[in-house]
Amino acid sequence: MISVRDIDLEQARQLLARYGLQLESVAEGQAIPGSYWGDAEAGLIGTRVYARADTPVHSILHEACHLIVLPDDEARAAVHTNATDSVEEENAVCVLQILLAEQLDGVTRDAALTDMDAWGYTFRLGSAKAYFESDADDSWQWLQDRGLVSRDRSLILPT
Secondary structure, three states, rough: OOOOOHHHHHHHHHHHHHHHHHHEOOOOOOOOOOOOOOOOEEEEOOOOOEOOOOHHHHHHHHHHHHHOOOOOOHHHHHHEEEEOOOHHHHHHHHHHHHHOOOOOOOHHHHHHHHHHHHOOOOOOOOOOHHHHHHHHHHHHHHHHHHHEEEEOOOOOOOO
């Protein structure tokens, strides 16, 4: 599993900053603030994503994507630990995190999909790859409606 220690942390910070988010480092052995799952999983509080060196990259991207899809700063500011109970949002976030993973050096689409499967994401077709490639039309539309992906399913990065 690719963890924060395996990537360029500054590059990840810059990627999240494009969406108005901050990636905050947590010292090794310390609890991660705002972590829903605990252990090494990323945490959310407002516009901040918290992670340690052992946090999986898919976890920081997944949590960041929950903030990215929120419509405004006020909604983001209210987030603490649990971003949503919406199945539609959760599914769309899974698609978006794969697209964001490709923006990080050393993280490929296949690696992101493999890590999602290893962590235990579940999809109707049995894998993250099958979902992403064959079963996510509603998520693609959800993201397109919010201006996060184009009609050709390319990531739209803020400038």
